[in-house]
Amino acid sequence: MEINRVGVLGCGLMGSGIAQAAAAAGCEVVVREVTQDLCDRGFAGIEKSLARFAEKGNITAEQQTEIRGRIRGTTSLEDLKDCDLVIEAIVENLEAKRDTYNQLDAVCKPETIFASNTSSLSITEMMTATRPERQARFVGLHFFNPVPLMKLVEVVRTILTDEEVYESAVEFGRKLGKVPVRAGDKSGFIVNRLLVPYLLDSIRALEEGVGSIVDIDNGMKLGCGHPMGPLTLLDFVGLDTTYYIAEIMFEEFREKRFAPPPLLKRMVKAGLYGRKTGRGFYDYADPKKPVPMSLV
Ligand SMILES: NC(=O)c1ccc[n+]([C@@H]2O[C@H](COP(=O)([O-])OP(=O)(O)OC[C@H]3O[C@@H](n4cnc5c(N)ncnc54)[C@H](O)[C@@H]3O)[C@@H](O)[C@H]2O)c1
Numbered sequence: 493m494e495i496n497r498v499g500v501l502g503c504g505l506m507g508s509g510i511a512q513a514a515a516a517a518g519c520e521v522v523v524r525e526v527t528q529d530l531c532d533r534g535f536a537g538i539e540k541s542l543a544r545f546a547e548k549g550n551i552t553a554e555q556q557t558e559i560r561g562r563i564r565g566t567t568s569l570e571d572l573k574d575c576d577l578v579i580e581a582i583v584e585n586l587e588a589k590r591d592t593y594n595q596l597d598a599v600c601k602p603e604t605i606f607a608s609n610t611s612s613l614s615i616t617e618m619m620t621a622t623r624p625e626r627q628a629r630f631v632g633l634h635f636f637n638p639v640p641l642m643k644l645v646e647v648v649r650t651i652l653t654d655e656e657v658y659e660s661a662v663e664f665g666r667k668l669g670k671v672p673v674r675a676g677d678k679s680g681f682i683v684n685r686l687l688v689p690y691l692l693d694s695i696r697a698l699e700e701g702v703g704s705i706v707d708i709d710n711g712m713k714l715g716c717g718h719p720m721g722p723l724t725l726l727d728f729v730g731l732d733t734t735y736y737i738a739e740i741m742f743e744e745f746r747e748k749r750f751a752p753p754p755l756l757k758r759m760v761k762a763g764l765y766g767r768k769t770g771r772g773f774y775d776y777a778d779p780k781k782p783v784p785m786s787l788v
Contacts, residue, residue: 499572503534507581509639590621628654689749694722727766
């Protein structure tokens with residue numbers, strides 16, 4: 493089954509990137525946000541990202557206009573009814589996702605494939621919010637931030653996923669220029685299963701006074717050849733999102749390595765979400781020169 497018309501739910505960090513990547517691959521894309529204001533904000537991000545691609549010579553000015561022209565914003569779920577595939581990238585909350593899928597199921601044509609970009613929630617638990625006939629058409633499509641640049645997509649199947657639907661999702665990942673890896677429906681899939689405990693440990697190291705923010709980041713960057721340190725990466729991912737993911741994974745596995753450290757919780761309660769709110773482990777008043785925060 494070829495996927496040409498794509499719906500995206502949420503135009504935040506991930507939804508905007510997924511919409512852009514799908515449009516760049518030639519798909520017609522409709523993105524749904526809860527308010528027009530949030531939609532406009534997401535589209536401003538897409539335009540900025542496309543402009544950067546054009547400046548660097550990765551796309552022509554003509555392609556920039558064409559890609560932008562293939563993405564439409566809406567606040568109505570109804571506008572997603574004819575999509576071949578809908579990818580959900582809303583807040584990492586099971587009830588919010590189940591509620592959205594339940595409504596979407598009533599709107600979309602029977603063939604529409606439903607996919608979630610969840611980082612840690614169970615695809616199976618989302619799938620059961622839809623009618624039995626839809627359940628074989630449910631997969632996980634877990635992209636990485638920033639989506640237009642990151643090459644990986646985890647393609648997740650449940651025990652009910654139809655073989656042909658699954659292969660169409662794998663093929664869709666390839667169409668977007670990604671390398672698909674196959675994963676089972678286990679919280680965190682492959683990457684977050686390994687990455688989340690590492691990120692949480694870096695916060696524990698900071699709490700315990702093992703090193704400063706800059707030294708922990710430099711340690712992993714220069715000592716292990718990582719492109720960025722764990723605290724910088726946390727600011728990119730979003731501390732709110734990481735906190736939700738850690739809570740979900742801890743709930744699933746009951747292992748300390750997935751438990752959110754108290755400092756992470758305090759930072760989220762204080763509204764320090766990382767780059768998206770201007771402050772996290774670093775202060776981004778000047779985004780080109782992040783200054784480490786005083787946190788412990
Ligand atoms: N941040 C990351 O690095 C990352 C990476 C991979 C996967 N994810 C996953 O992607 C999802 C989104 O994460 P994000 O970082 O983009 O979050 P975000 O907070 O940047 O964006 C979420 C957006 O969804 C919108 N939204 C909420 N309810 C909605 C609804 N019912 N319909 C349409 N839009 C709705 C919100 O207004 C918000 O703009 C989460 O499930 C997260 O776990 C995040």
